[in-house]
Amino acid sequence: MFFQIEHKDKNCNARTGKINLEHGVVEVPVFMPVGTQASVKALTQEELEDIGTTIILCNAYHLYLRPGLETLSVAGGIHPFMSWEKPILTDSGGFQLFSLAHLNKVTNEGVIFQSHIDGSRHHITPEKMIQFQMDIGADIIMSFDECTPYPVSHKDAEKSMRRTIVWEKKGFEYWKERNEQSHSQLFGILQGSVYEDLRIKCAGELCGIDFPGFAIGGVSVGETDEERHRITEVSAKLLPENKPRYLMGVGAPEDVLWAIRCGVDMFDCVMPTRNARNGCLFTSHGKLNIRNARFVRDFNPLDEECTCPVCKRYTRAYLSHLYRAKEILAFRLNTLHNVYFMLKLFEKVRQAIREDRYLDFYNDFFSKYNIGN
Numbered sequence: 001m002f003f004q005i006e007h008k009d010k011n012c013n014a015r016t017g018k019i020n021l022e023h024g025v026v027e028v029p030v031f032m033p034v035g036t037q038a039s040v041k042a043l044t045q046e047e048l049e050d051i052g053t054t055i056i057l058c059n060a061y062h063l064y065l066r067p068g069l070e071t072l073s074v075a076g077g078i079h080p081f082m083s084w085e086k087p088i089l090t091d092s093g094g095f096q097l098f099s100l101a102h103l104n105k106v107t108n109e110g111v112i113f114q115s116h117i118d119g120s121r122h123h124i125t126p127e128k129m130i131q132f133q134m135d136i137g138a139d140i141i142m143s144f145d146e147c148t149p150y151p152v153s154h155k156d157a158e159k160s161m162r163r164t165i166v167w168e169k170k171g172f173e174y175w176k177e178r179n180e181q182s183h184s185q186l187f188g189i190l191q192g193s194v195y196e197d198l199r200i201k202c203a204g205e206l207c208g209i210d211f212p213g214f215a216i217g218g219v220s221v222g223e224t225d226e227e228r229h230r231i232t233e234v235s236a237k238l239l240p241e242n243k244p245r246y247l248m249g250v251g252a253p254e255d256v257l258w259a260i261r262c263g264v265d266m267f268d269c270v271m272p273t274r275n276a277r278n279g280c281l282f283t284s285h286g287k288l289n290i291r292n293a294r295f296v297r298d299f300n301p302l303d304e305e306c307t308c309p310v311c312k313r314y315t316r317a318y319l320s321h322l323y324r325a326k327e328i329l330a331f332r333l334n335t336l337h338n339v340y341f342m343l344k345l346f347e348k349v350r351q352a353i354r355e356d357r358y359l360d361f362y363n364d365f366f367s368k369y370n371i372g373n
């Protein structure tokens with residue numbers, strides 16, 4: 001069985017479960033570190049394994065352009081290429097295509113664009129994007145979708161959503177035909193921006209299709225926290241109960257923990273890794289900026305509650321020094337801690353749900369964790 005729900009919290013919609021994939025079992029709720037270009041920036045695959053990563057995300061748009069299908073095929077797929085034997089989810093790259101590439105033409109058939117790397121011209125169809133993700137052997141693959149900007153009028157949001165639905169249906173048909181020779185599981189993506197009626201319409205079109213799982217897309221694009229929480233809640237309710245639900249691109253603890261209450265199972269976000277490189281570190285009391293002068297002679301661990309290799313060994317003063325001296329080690333240690341923080345948070349989340357105390361856990365967490373910090 002692809003997805004099994006193991007326990008539903010008695011007091012909210014949070015749930016634990018298992019996703020069975022070709023390269024392993026993923027326990028949910030899960031946080032997936034982002035390895036856009038087949039690398040979680042600053043960490044090695046060994047380090048990711050050592051801190052308990054069960055699945056990572058790579059980006060099909062980037063991998064399509066570089067190293068490209070030929071290299072990945074000769075390598076035997078994305079797993080052997082990067083020497084990662086656990087599950088990989090590939091994002092189809094709609095978001096990156098729309099934000100990085102020079103677009104020439106967008107139609108119901110697909111997109112003609114110029115690469116952000118070398119200006120080369122490409123024609124991508126929804127079928128081709130599914131094909132690429134299947135060919136490189138990703139465990140979970142995403143429908144090709146149009147990234148709706150924010151803010152957007154209701155009319156434009158609907159137009160964009162309609163196009164995405166056409167693309168998703170084409171991608172699904174392609175996937176279904178090839179599915180028997182492949183282990184890649186295709187997820188549908190719910191769009192509709194911040195408009196509840198559009199989310200409902202989109203779900204009406206897509207939820208009847210037998211995608212193995214569904215994602216909530218078009219969030220974390222600049223909307224307010226309230227809008228994000230409302231759309232998450234509305235969308236999660238619209239998606240089938242018996243399939244994994246994935247909230248794309250959302251990773252701040254305050255958003256993630258809210259979404260888990262609503263029954264969302266999977267998350268990815270560049271925030272832990274990107275923040276780390278900017279010196280912004282997660283702690284049980286909220287975010288801390290290691291650039292701050294008060295850490296120069298602070299010989300305490302980064303987070304006294306954290307059991308990561310960084311907090312066990314190094315002090316805030318040392319991390320502060322590394323950052324100021326622009327040592328490569330600063331990026332490495334900061335990233336290791338932030339990714340560990342997220343993985344550990346999710347371990348605690350799963351335990352709390354299993355014991356029907358997720359809401360208590362939620363309240364306890366935010367009684368200490370300062371969001372505005």
Ligand SMILES: [Zn+2]
Nearest residue numbers: 306308311337
């Ligand atoms: Zn730590």
